[in-house]
Amino acid sequence: MEIINEMRVMFLSKSENESFSRVAAASFISPLDPTVSELVEIKTAVSEAVSNAIIHGYDGTIGVVTLEMRILDTRTVEITVTDQGKGIPDIEKAKEPLFTTKPDEERAGMGFTVMETFMDSMEIDSAPDKGTRIMMKKSLTTDLT
Amino acid sequence: MDILFEETNQILTIFLSGELDHHNCIAAKDRIGLKLSMGSYHKILYHLEGLTFMDSSGIGLIANGCKIASVFDAKVYLYTENEKHLKIFTMSNMQELVTLISSRKELDAVWKSSMK
Ligand SMILES: Nc1ncnc2c1ncn2[C@@H]1O[C@H](COP(=O)(O)OP(=O)(O)O)[C@@H](O)[C@H]1O
Ligand SMILES: [Mg+2]
Numbered sequence: 677m678e679i680i681n682e683m684r685v686m687f688l689s690k691s692e693n694e695s696f697s698r699v700a701a702a703s704f705i706s707p708l709d710p711t712v713s714e715l716v717e718i719k720t721a722v723s724e725a726v727s728n729a730i731i732h733g734y735d736g737t738i739g740v741v742t743l744e745m746r747i748l749d750t751r752t753v754e755i756t757v758t759d760q761g762k763g764i765p766d767i768e769k770a771k772e773p774l775f776t777t778k779p780d781e782e783r784a785g786m787g788f789t790v791m792e793t794f795m796d797s798m799e800i801d802s803a804p805d806k807g808t809r810i811m812m813k814k815s816l817t818t819d820l821t
Numbered sequence: 822m823d824i825l826f827e828e829t830n831q832i833l834t835i836f837l838s839g840e841l842d843h844h845n846c847i848a849a850k851d852r853i854g855l856k857l858s859m860g861s862y863h864k865i866l867y868h869l870e871g872l873t874f875m876d877s878s879g880i881g882l883i884a885n886g887c888k889i890a891s892v893f894d895a896k897v898y899l900y901t902e903n904e905k906h907l908k909i910f911t912m913s914n915m916q917e918l919v920t921l922i923s924s925r926k927e928l929d930a931v932w933k934s935s936m937k
Pocket of ligand 1: 732770776
């Protein structure tokens with residue numbers, strides 16, 4: 677796959693950076709002229725992954741969250757969100773709808789389900805005490821007009 | 822994010838506007854929780870048409886309100902025409918906790934009948 681464009685931003689695991697990450701993602705893909713629906717889906721998936729890194733990965737401590745994006749083969753968007761936080765012990769369990777380790781904080785356990793629904797694919801790479809990497813891809817529709 | 826409350830004879834409407842993510846969910850949860858625990862309502866309507874962004878944090882916010890409202894047996898409604906937001910709510914079976922309203926017509930119908 678040919679890399680058309682690439683970016684990486686790193687920021688502290690502060691919840692106010694959730695909105696920054698969405699804006700950065702939206703602005704990076706804007707040259708591709710995504711549909712409103714695609715743009716919302718990508719912003720939502722980024723928000724979920726970045727929130728998870730902040731809430732669960734670093735769990736109140738301060739660390740670095742990395743958001744990387746690539747545009748591949750003209751219209752495929754690849755998004756990677758990485759933290760060096762506490763990691764996920766059971767990935768299959770974490771992916772189940774409604775599963776959350778923070779029910780007391782009103783987490784709904786739907787983050788991974790939203791990412792999977794709004795993106796074409798999602799992969800989780802994680803190890804306890806090492807951190808977590810989420811990789812998502814979405815091919816944007818081609819405007820035929 | 823902005824929150825606006827409107828109440829008329831035990832019906833509380835909660836207007837949310839702007840962006841709802843985990844960050845501003847924390848403050849919103851407290852404000853709505855406080856409002857709900859100070860009153861006693863028959864009906865509660867979450868009016869979400871003003872939300873320009875929402876991720877799965879929205880589910881927890883609404884569910885938390887429902888939990889508080891269950892003390893005084895209020896019926897909870899949620900109005901949004903945003904397809905993505907509706908999808909997030911239905912994916913999490915929100916329709917088991919609240920009545921989802923997805924059009925202006927439906928909203929008017931429900932509200933007219935409740936004003937009687
Ligand atoms: N970056 C991460 N680091 C550590 N644990 C994570 C991370 N992302 C997700 N998890 C775990 O997976 C669970 C499910 O995540 P998610 O579906 O987003 O639901 P929620 O965030 O509402 O708990 C979380 O409760 C948490 O235990
Ligand atoms: Mg989450």
